[in-house]
Amino acid sequence: MTRVIHLSAVAxxxxxxxxxxxxxxxFTALISFGERHSASVVPALRDLPHGVSRRSxxxxxxxxxxxxxxxxxxxxxTDRSQDDPALRARRILFSWTAYILGLGRPAWILQAFALQNxxxxxxxxxxxxxxxxxxxxxxxALWLVTVFSAGLLWxxxxxxxxxxxxxxxxLAVASIEKGxxxxxxxxxxxxxxxxxxxxxxxxxLLDPWxxxxxxxxxxxxxLVAVALVPLAIWFxxxxxxxxxxxxxxxxxxxFPFAGFLWRADVAGEQILAGAVRRxxxxxxxxxxFVTEVGWLAARPRWRDPWWRIGIxxxxxxxxxxxxxxTGALPTVVRVELPMLVAFNVGLLHVxxxxxxxxxxACGNATLLLEPLLRIF
Amino acid sequence: xxxxxxxxxxRHTTLAVAxxxxxxxxxxxxxxxxxxALASELGAAELRPDPARFDVRExxxxxxxxxxxxxxxLSRITWSLRLPxxxxxxxxxxxxxxxxxxxxxxxxRVGISDGRVYEDLLVKSVTAVEPRALRWDPVAxxxxxxxxxxxxxxxHPSRITWRITFxxxxxxxxxxxxxxxxxxxxxxxTPTG
Numbered sequence: 104m105t106r107v108i109h110l111s112a113v114a115x116x117x118x119x120x121x122x123x124x125x126x127x128x129x130f131t132a133l134i135s136f137g138e139r140h141s142a143s144v145v146p147a148l149r150d151l152p153h154g155v156s157r158r159s160x161x162x163x164x165x166x167x168x169x170x171x172x173x174x175x176x177x178x179x180x181t182d183r184s185q186d187d188p189a190l191r192a193r194r195i196l197f198s199w200t201a202y203i204l205g206l207g208r209p210a211w212i213l214q215a216f217a218l219q220n221x222x223x224x225x226x227x228x229x230x231x232x233x234x235x236x237x238x239x240x241x242x243x244a245l246w247l248v249t250v251f252s253a254g255l256l257w258x259x260x261x262x263x264x265x266x267x268x269x270x271x272x273x274l275a276v277a278s279i280e281k282g283x284x285x286x287x288x289x290x291x292x293x294x295x296x297x298x299x300x301x302x303x304x305x306x307x308l309l310d311p312w313x314x315x316x317x318x319x320x321x322x323x324x325x326l327v328a329v330a331l332v333p334l335a336i337w338f339x340x341x342x343x344x345x346x347x348x349x350x351x352x353x354x355x356x357x358f359p360f361a362g363f364l365w366r367a368d369v370a371g372e373q374i375l376a377g378a379v380r381r382x383x384x385x386x387x388x389x390x391x392f393v394t395e396v397g398w399l400a401a402r403p404r405w406r407d408p409w410w411r412i413g414i415x416x417x418x419x420x421x422x423x424x425x426x427x428x429t430g431a432l433p434t435v436v437r438v439e440l441p442m443l444v445a446f447n448v449g450l451l452h453v454x455x456x457x458x459x460x461x462x463x464a465c466g467n468a469t470l471l472l473e474p475l476l477r478i479f
Numbered sequence: 480x481x482x483x484x485x486x487x488x489x490r491h492t493t494l495a496v497a498x499x500x501x502x503x504x505x506x507x508x509x510x511x512x513x514x515x516a517l518a519s520e521l522g523a524a525e526l527r528p529d530p531a532r533f534d535v536r537e538x539x540x541x542x543x544x545x546x547x548x549x550x551x552x553l554s555r556i557t558w559s560l561r562l563p564x565x566x567x568x569x570x571x572x573x574x575x576x577x578x579x580x581x582x583x584x585x586x587x588r589v590g591i592s593d594g595r596v597y598e599d600l601l602v603k604s605v606t607a608v609e610p611r612a613l614r615w616d617p618v619a620x621x622x623x624x625x626x627x628x629x630x631x632x633x634x635h636p637s638r639i640t641w642r643i644t645f646x647x648x649x650x651x652x653x654x655x656x657x658x659x660x661x662x663x664x665x666x667x668x669t670p671t672g
Contacts, residue, residue: 339634
């Protein structure tokens with residue numbers, strides 16, 4: 104039964120992904136190249152077959168894949184291909200992995216970049232069974248809502264960073280649970296190179312209950328240092344190229360609740376104008392986030408690394424700015440994927456059946472935004 | 480004996496030449512760590528639009544005489560240079576106009592680039608109301624971020640040949656028969672501390 108459920112889910116996802124394959128372009132439709140950026144692509148990409156969406160801005164993956172063609176960002180043409188070169192440069196890890204998987208060949212790098220989300224989804228699916236056992240209805244439900252969460256599927260559909268990032272964080276938590284703290288620290292360090300917000304995973308390494316001696320405190324400091332050093336070195340490198348510009352946030356960070364209030368304001372106007380259905384996404388997102396943050400805050404589990412990651416991402420949520428709250432499926436849903444997993448892992452501790460299913464439904468309500476069949 | 484005297488004279492000559500060169504290096508206008516008067520290096524700079532319209536002269540404004548570069552209203556000067564440690568870029572800005580009855584506003588802009596990333600260092604507008612500029616507008620730009628030693632594995636600004644760009648552009652209504660004349664007074668890169 105367990106195997107049937109898992110394989111069915113894999114088959115469903117792969118069937119969806121295969122729909123994006125076409126003979127000359129391979130899986131590049133997953134990267135979402137936009138025609139409006141076609142004139143500024145790097146020369147190495149111009150000569151390669153790749154799918155381009157007409158009259159479209161495309162999506163973020165088109166920028167990261169061009170960094171994969173120049174993984175040390177030495178060519179100024181790479182800057183011209185980006186919407187915000189310094190901001191994109193901070194998130195280099197999956198450009199490197201695509202370069203390695205593609206063995207440095209541009210055509211292969213393109214395909215590797217398009218598919219590395221699928222690959223990480225497959226690994227994550229297996230890894231998540233460490234927490235969500237497929238032997239019980241609860242475990243099956245938790246596993247399914249996590250692997251088919253809107254943020255994760257959107258990451259696959261647009262070849263983004265959030266799916267593979269979540270895999271690294273999950274690997275880090277698994278390492279901590281196995282007592283391999285230093286491996287976890289290295290994984291956290293790698294995760295920071297994928298996306299700055301992933302550095303919050305450093306909280307998974309910090310278990311205050313273990314700080315009983317000077318030695319244990321020094322060890323904790325060492326773990327944090329290992330987790331932060333890769334990003335510090337990379338920041339030093341890109342600072343030598345972009346100087347002060349690397350500290351731009353592109354309005355992704357804002358005053359507390361500014362982004363959320365903006366979205367709520369837009370939703371309120373639409374609801375007052377009688378267009379309730381048009382802003383159903385906001386209602387769904389608010390419901391999900393309030394449930395997740397509320398549950399994580401109400402039931403602290405300080406010794407659980409997933410909870411520590413979840414509460415750190417919950418603290419980040421109010422600071423996410425307006426650009427991350429726009430669209431039918433706003434970026435916050437992807438950025439907060441670690442909080443979703445932490446919440447779902449936390450549901451394992453719920454005893455009451457009715458409470459479990461209510462929390463599961465509310466906390467994972469974003470599934471309604473991009474149901475599987477609509478994304479693929 | 481004569482050979483010894485000749486050798487001693489040669490040593491003194493070598494020492495004197497070395498001292499002169501060292502002094503030039505330390506005090507001269509184009510030395511690596513000394514102040515660099517950019518007006519005197521205009522010949523080596525890139526000038527846009529027409530180099531013939533750039534004029535280096537002494538400008539007497541508000542009783543203060545400074546070496547200056549008079550430029551067309553829409554202009555760009557780019558110097559390529561290495562910066563001394565804790566460098567500061569100093570200049571005085573002024574604008575003259577041919578039409579006393581009308582004010583003329585010029586936007587002065589200073590930027591720095593390593594050939595890849597350009598950063599604005601100064602954006603300032605200066606208004607002229609008289610044919611003769613009434614005063615110098617002093618500017619001092621800290622270039623410490625682009626010079627000297629840095630605690631970095633990769634960023635070594637002292638090894639970079641920077642491109643420092645001076646731009647001017649008319650602001651507001653521009654009349655062809657009433658041109659204004661921006662002036663960069665005594666621009667210089669000076670080490671501090």
